[in-house]
Amino acid sequence: MLDLDLLLRDATAGHEVRREPLPAHVAERLIADTHVSGVLAGVLPNDGAPIRVDAFALETDDGPARLRVEVGAGETSFLKLYSHAVLRDDAEVIVARLLQAKAIEKGTYTFTPASSTVVSPAGGRIRLRPCPRRPGRLPGGSLVERGVREPRACRHPAIVLPREQAQALVAQARASEVEVGASLVVETFLIEEPVPCRLGLRVLEVVELAHGTAGTETHLRITPEALAAVGSRETDGRRAGGLAHSHPFGSKLEPGTDPRFLSSEDKAVATGWFWQPYHLQLIVDPRFTDPEDAIAAYAWADAALVRVCVYLTES
Amino acid sequence: MEAAQDTGYVTASLRHFMTKETAEADLPLELSVEEATREITRAIGLPSVDMENRQQIYELFVRRPNGSAERLNPAARVADAIAPGDIVEPLPEVIPGRGVA
Numbered sequence: 001m002l003d004l005d006l007l008l009r010d011a012t013a014g015h016e017v018r019r020e021p022l023p024a025h026v027a028e029r030l031i032a033d034t035h036v037s038g039v040l041a042g043v044l045p046n047d048g049a050p051i052r053v054d055a056f057a058l059e060t061d062d063g064p065a066r067l068r069v070e071v072g073a074g075e076t077s078f079l080k081l082y083s084h085a086v087l088r089d090d091a092e093v094i095v096a097r098l099l100q101a102k103a104i105e106k107g108t109y110t111f112t113p114a115s116s117t118v119v120s121p122a123g124g125r126i127r128l129r130p131c132p133r134r135p136g137r138l139p140g141g142s143l144v145e146r147g148v149r150e151p152r153a154c155r156h157p158a159i160v161l162p163r164e165q166a167q168a169l170v171a172q173a174r175a176s177e178v179e180v181g182a183s184l185v186v187e188t189f190l191i192e193e194p195v196p197c198r199l200g201l202r203v204l205e206v207v208e209l210a211h212g213t214a215g216t217e218t219h220l221r222i223t224p225e226a227l228a229a230v231g232s233r234e235t236d237g238r239r240a241g242g243l244a245h246s247h248p249f250g251s252k253l254e255p256g257t258d259p260r261f262l263s264s265e266d267k268a269v270a271t272g273w274f275w276q277p278y279h280l281q282l283i284v285d286p287r288f289t290d291p292e293d294a295i296a297a298y299a300w301a302d303a304a305l306v307r308v309c310v311y312l313t314e315s
Numbered sequence: 316m317e318a319a320q321d322t323g324y325v326t327a328s329l330r331h332f333m334t335k336e337t338a339e340a341d342l343p344l345e346l347s348v349e350e351a352t353r354e355i356t357r358a359i360g361l362p363s364v365d366m367e368n369r370q371q372i373y374e375l376f377v378r379r380p381n382g383s384a385e386r387l388n389p390a391a392r393v394a395d396a397i398a399p400g401d402i403v404e405p406l407p408e409v410i411p412g413r414g415v416a
Contacts, residue, residue, distance in 0.1 A: 023360070023362055024360030025360060025362070028333075028334070028360075093366075097364070097366060097367075097368055100366065101368045124357060124358065125343045125346065125354060126340050126341065126358050127324065127341040128338055128339075128340045128358045129338050129339040129340065131331075131336055131338030132336075133334075134336055135334075179411075179412070181411070218413035219410055219411070219412035219413065220411050220412065221408065221410050222408065222411070224372075224373065224386070224407060225374070227332070227406045227407070227409075228376050228384075228386070228404075228406050231404070231406075234335070239335075243411065263411070263412060263413050264366070265410060265411055266411045268365075268366050269409050269410070269411045272362045272409075273362075273407065275333065276334070
């Protein structure tokens with residue numbers, strides 16, 4: 001696998017400011033997105049068999065850097081090209097860390113991927129066998145049968161959030177003055193209706209994070225035990241699908257500022273841990289009672305984190 | 316799954332928190348659980364630092380073939396805590412928050 005760095009340049013002067021290694025999971029995110037794109041396009045088989053990475057390359061010869069990712073399965077292969085912009089949130093997280101460490105000055109930076117110049121250190125004392133990538137099969141499913149009256153022509157995954165689950169999230173947030181959170185257990189499916197993005201996610205359960213998880217007005221510390229408790233509820237049809245957490249500081253922001261944003265810390269969680277194509281981040285503003293007003297959703301579209309619409313369903 | 320106790324290793328399955336995939340691995344018996352956790356997370360490419368550049372906190376969980384599951388004491392030794400056929404999974408402490416908009 002190609003090891004990648006992120007080059008930061010001063011946006012005004014253009015000189016290189018910093019070179020930081022990109023975490024390994026960045027490449028895995030692009031591979032997972034390429035695979036699911038190939039399945040959704042009907043090019044790659046949807047059979048749960050292991051996949052190959054036929055190419056993972058950095059192209060810089062004709063303009064801005066881009067990443068070429070090719071995933072294969074059986075006799076077929078699917079190619080996807082990503083502009084450097086797909087690394088925007090990874091870059092924001094790296095810059096936030098560097099600022100925190102006072103390794104760079106506050107300023108405006110541009111970023112671009114680059115081949116790593118450092119050889120990864122050899123593995124430690126653990127002998128790890130090769131592990132084939134096996135993303136699993138997407139079962140077919142209907143949005144309409146899941147309570148969606150009129151499927152929309154969105155280019156991001158369709159997210160079905162039953163009102164009962166949404167109201168549970170809002171009630172949890174409104175019952176506390178500090179940040180609270182929940183894990184989302186989801187089903188994933190290949191949408192039968194003709195929509196631009198045929199990846200469907202439905203929230204099956206919201207599991208309040210406990211086991212020592214504690215919030216303040218501005219942060220939520222989620223313990224490993226809390227994540228383990230959710231993992232024990234997973235089956236083939238029920239996956240840990242991301243997190244919801246509240247932002248209870250809306251009244252302390254400038255008037256008109258929406259608190260339902262993803263902070264750098266939130267992006268670190270999303271890019272570091274919840275980067276699969278079916279992972280969500282929900283932010284809840286406890287000042288509101290209606291889920292339509294209280295909840296903002298973020299999902300992965302073409303391996304980039306974007307704010308998305310949801311289907312609030314009555315069933 | 317084969318035990319490798321006589322060679323100084325125990326063979327267990329490592330479960331990856333994000334992909335749910337598992338890979339077999341030989342874990343040195345003499346390591347503490349804390350040391351093994353650090354080596355496992357590095358070997359499978361999990362994030363190594365948190366937002367404040369501190370070492371990322373992980374805890375190691377095990378699922379036994381008999382269906383039981385538990386969090387492992389970081390001070391325990393691999394030889395005492397992990398048996399052949401166990402599935403081990405490092406899980407992180409994660410901290411979403413307000414940060415900078």
